[in-house]
Amino acid sequence: MFYRIIILVGLILVCAAGQISLLGGLPWAVSLLNLPLLLLLFLILTSENYIYLWLAWTAGFCLDAVSFLPFGLYSTTYLASALAGQVLLKHFFTNRSLYTFAVLGALTILFFNLFFFLLRNFISLALENFQFFLAPVFWLELGLSAIVNGLAMVVVFYGYHFFPSRFSAAGRKKAIF
Amino acid sequence: MLFSRRSDEYFPRRLLGFYEEICFFRLSRVFRPNFFPGLKFTSLLEKNFSPMPASRKSPIYYWFAGAFAAFIIFHFVGLLAPVEKSARVTLRPFLKLFSSLNGSLRQTFSPAELENNPTDKIKQLEEKIQGLIVENARLRALEQENNVLREHLSFFSNRAYRPIFANVIAFGENFVAPESDQIYFLDRGAKDGLRPGLVVLDSRGAVAGKILAVKDDIARVCFPTSPQCQFAAAGEGSTGTIGLAQGQLGLVTAVNFIPPGVALKTGDIIMTSGLEPGIPRGLVIGRINRLTSSSNDVWQGAEIDPLSDFNQLTIASVILP
Numbered sequence: 001m002f003y004r005i006i007i008l009v010g011l012i013l014v015c016a017a018g019q020i021s022l023l024g025g026l027p028w029a030v031s032l033l034n035l036p037l038l039l040l041l042f043l044i045l046t047s048e049n050y051i052y053l054w055l056a057w058t059a060g061f062c063l064d065a066v067s068f069l070p071f072g073l074y075s076t077t078y079l080a081s082a083l084a085g086q087v088l089l090k091h092f093f094t095n096r097s098l099y100t101f102a103v104l105g106a107l108t109i110l111f112f113n114l115f116f117f118l119l120r121n122f123i124s125l126a127l128e129n130f131q132f133f134l135a136p137v138f139w140l141e142l143g144l145s146a147i148v149n150g151l152a153m154v155v156v157f158y159g160y161h162f163f164p165s166r167f168s169a170a171g172r173k174k175a176i177f
Numbered sequence: 178m179l180f181s182r183r184s185d186e187y188f189p190r191r192l193l194g195f196y197e198e199i200c201f202f203r204l205s206r207v208f209r210p211n212f213f214p215g216l217k218f219t220s221l222l223e224k225n226f227s228p229m230p231a232s233r234k235s236p237i238y239y240w241f242a243g244a245f246a247a248f249i250i251f252h253f254v255g256l257l258a259p260v261e262k263s264a265r266v267t268l269r270p271f272l273k274l275f276s277s278l279n280g281s282l283r284q285t286f287s288p289a290e291l292e293n294n295p296t297d298k299i300k301q302l303e304e305k306i307q308g309l310i311v312e313n314a315r316l317r318a319l320e321q322e323n324n325v326l327r328e329h330l331s332f333f334s335n336r337a338y339r340p341i342f343a344n345v346i347a348f349g350e351n352f353v354a355p356e357s358d359q360i361y362f363l364d365r366g367a368k369d370g371l372r373p374g375l376v377v378l379d380s381r382g383a384v385a386g387k388i389l390a391v392k393d394d395i396a397r398v399c400f401p402t403s404p405q406c407q408f409a410a411a412g413e414g415s416t417g418t419i420g421l422a423q424g425q426l427g428l429v430t431a432v433n434f435i436p437p438g439v440a441l442k443t444g445d446i447i448m449t450s451g452l453e454p455g456i457p458r459g460l461v462i463g464r465i466n467r468l469t470s471s472s473n474d475v476w477q478g479a480e481i482d483p484l485s486d487f488n489q490l491t492i493a494s495v496i497l498p
Contacts, residue, residue, distance in 0.1 A: 021273075021346055
């Protein structure tokens, strides 16, 4: 079992390295191949265990480590695509024929690309529009605001309990709201 | 009475049954408990009416999701940095191997090679001419600099630039086409002194890009034809900056905002002006292919062909200030 895992990890590393260095810049449709995903799909189609999840994570991590895109983008996309491939195989295909291999490959790649672009654009949009979340001043002011308002409620509490007036008495007799 | 007492009672129940049947038929196929193995999907209908058995709980997905969330958090905290570095170190031999294979494949399948006619000799001669152009431009820049130095005797400048050689380990960013076509990666990074904004040269000394971002041991570089790549440009005879050279559509580099008084013609060499910090003057960017200004334009423009060949870039040097 161990040697099989080691071979698979080595294979996924080679696929990830090939994806990074070998396919980029090549002409025709060669650069559109997705080697790690093809290996993952092969594993999904031929084995029943969950090792494909760990391998998807490994492949994504390798690409994340080298890439300058937001960290986790490749890992998340590979994991989601592997899960999507598994779900498609389990619920929409009955056998492991040639057509299953071809259609599953096409659908999963489609899912991969859509998910990747959506996630990437969502992250860049979020980073553009929610920069204030990353600023320490924002969190400082948020915390300060919470403390100030909490203290104000303490003042309201003592005012409510110790201020001898009709307002206080009315409040004790029945609920304010 | 339209309905008898019995049918009046029976009718809504029967309708409800029909509705349930439709819902179960449709929804149970989509939300059946083991649709995602190990995850339990329970719709309201299933919770109340479904005769299906409850799914077997498989905690592997929960553990996996937790570990993945921790993995992302650890990266942003910085705890994952050694693991990332070791991953890059592990991948480096593969990346170098595949990159050299990629280079030979791209040369094999480049349009000139595919034509397979006596263009080889012309290509070699063109390369020689380009080398001579670079050399000539460098000498002219040196001569000009020498003249300026002679004019300003009191001025003394000792600009010693240190080149760092790096391997190109990848071309293009995965799945981010087409804007990443003119991006490549070097196997040197911040720990070698590289930083964004430094210029990258090819083996002949022509400008082959500018560093956009760096990690510890890797750098992301744009080729001069990339829209992300900008240089302060100067002409052969000019002493200062004449415009801004920026890539267009991954095909050519355009020099914009050239003042009307600057005389340019097709075939002129465009080089770096030295205005940007860390980029010395006199590094050849390319040769003017076409002038794009019209009589009404306030500024002149020019399209230049970079002298560096993107397809033959395997080793590059970065000029450190």
